[in-house]
Amino acid sequence: MACPARPTVKTGTLHAGNMESIVLFGPPGAGKGTQAQRIMESTGLPQISTGDMLRASVAAGTQTGIEAKKFMDAGQLVPDEVIIALIRERLLEDDASNGVMFDGFPRTIPQAEALSRITKVSHVIAIEVPDERIVERICGRYTCGDCSAVYHDTFNPTAVEGVCDVCGSSNFKRRADDNEDTVLSRLGAYHQQTSPLADWYDNQGIFHRINGDRAIDEITEDILSALD
Numbered sequence: 572m573a574c575p576a577r578p579t580v581k582t583g584t585l586h587a588g589n590m591e592s593i594v595l596f597g598p599p600g601a602g603k604g605t606q607a608q609r610i611m612e613s614t615g616l617p618q619i620s621t622g623d624m625l626r627a628s629v630a631a632g633t634q635t636g637i638e639a640k641k642f643m644d645a646g647q648l649v650p651d652e653v654i655i656a657l658i659r660e661r662l663l664e665d666d667a668s669n670g671v672m673f674d675g676f677p678r679t680i681p682q683a684e685a686l687s688r689i690t691k692v693s694h695v696i697a698i699e700v701p702d703e704r705i706v707e708r709i710c711g712r713y714t715c716g717d718c719s720a721v722y723h724d725t726f727n728p729t730a731v732e733g734v735c736d737v738c739g740s741s742n743f744k745r746r747a748d749d750n751e752d753t754v755l756s757r758l759g760a761y762h763q764q765t766s767p768l769a770d771w772y773d774n775q776g777i778f779h780r781i782n783g784d785r786a787i788d789e790i791t792e793d794i795l796s797a798l799d
Contacts, residue, residue, distance in 0.1 A: 591691045592616075592670040593798065594677070594772075597698030598761045599754070600709040601783045602790065606698060607674055609791045614798065617666045620674045624657045625649060635660065655685045662690055678764050680771050694798050695772040697765075698783035698790065702758050709754050716742035 593616060597603040611618055628636030629643070635656045642649045654676070661667060670690070677683040686692065700708075711724035717740040722729055730736050735743070748754075772778040779797040783790055 591693035593672045594692055594695040595672055595674055595698075596678075596696075596765060597783060598700065598702075598705055599757055600705040601698045601700045602787065603674070603698055605787060606696075606790060606794060607672065610672055610696075610794060610798075613795055614672070616670055616672045618674050619658065619661060619671045619676070621654055621657065621676045624661060625654075628657055633660075651679075651682055651685055654682070655689065658686070659689050677768065680767055683768060683771060692772075693777060695769075695778045696781060696794055696797060697769060697778065698781050698794075700783040702755070704784055705758060706751055706754050709749050710751055712749055713743050713745045715740055716744045 593610065593614075595603060595607055595610065607618055610616070625636075625639055625643070629640045630636070635653060639649045639653050639657070642653070658676075662671065670693070673686075673692075677686050683692075707725070708723070711726070712721065713724070714721050715735040715738060718735060718738040720735055720737040721727070722743075733741050733743075735741070769778060779794075781790060781793050781797070
């Protein structure tokens with residue numbers, strides 16, 4: 572059966588002329604990566620992942636990257652002020668002139684407060700999926716060890732059991748941390764961090780809860796409606 576056409580909006584029109592940004596967050600396994608790509612395609616806003624920025628800044632040897640590397644090498648969390656400095660630098664680039672989409676940042680109220688001082692956040696999108704569904708999604712994942720094709724025990728099994736659809740290999744792998752105890756621990760940390768943040772943004776009237784336990788196109792449609 573053919574998938575329904577994706578909902579779209581005109582590229583680059585969502586926040587034209589304004590420095591307004593979107594925050595997108597959700598638990599691991601919620602499908603945030605897929606929806607982030609669709610938001611970028613529909614709005615023209617570039618995606619900002621602080622993890623990617625940190626790695627790029629360190630690799631480039633920038634002043635902020637050198638500062639961040641000191642903490643990373645010591646096995647410590649990079650302080651908020653360093654992260655904010657990276658974001659401030661990124662917002663000066665031409666493609667960020669109409670705003671950006673923050674992926675997984677901020678994670679705490681102090682980070683949100685610091686972010687609000689350098690860019691206006693117009694919408695906060697939270698993709699919500701019940702914990703038991705997240706466990707089911709993550710614990711059932713496996714990949715082909717030869718071509719890296721991704722499968723799932725329930726949602727996306729191989730056509731022939733034990734044989735990769737793409738390359739025909741029988742060499743499959745599962746991530747060691749894709750187990751129930753680890754996933755529940757990660758979910759607990761996520762809820763502890765983001766619950767106060769959700770309330771903080773909700774009080775500003777810009778927080779949108781999106782049911783992520785549905786078809787991908789339905790989720791996209793609700794997100795784009797919230798952004799309109």
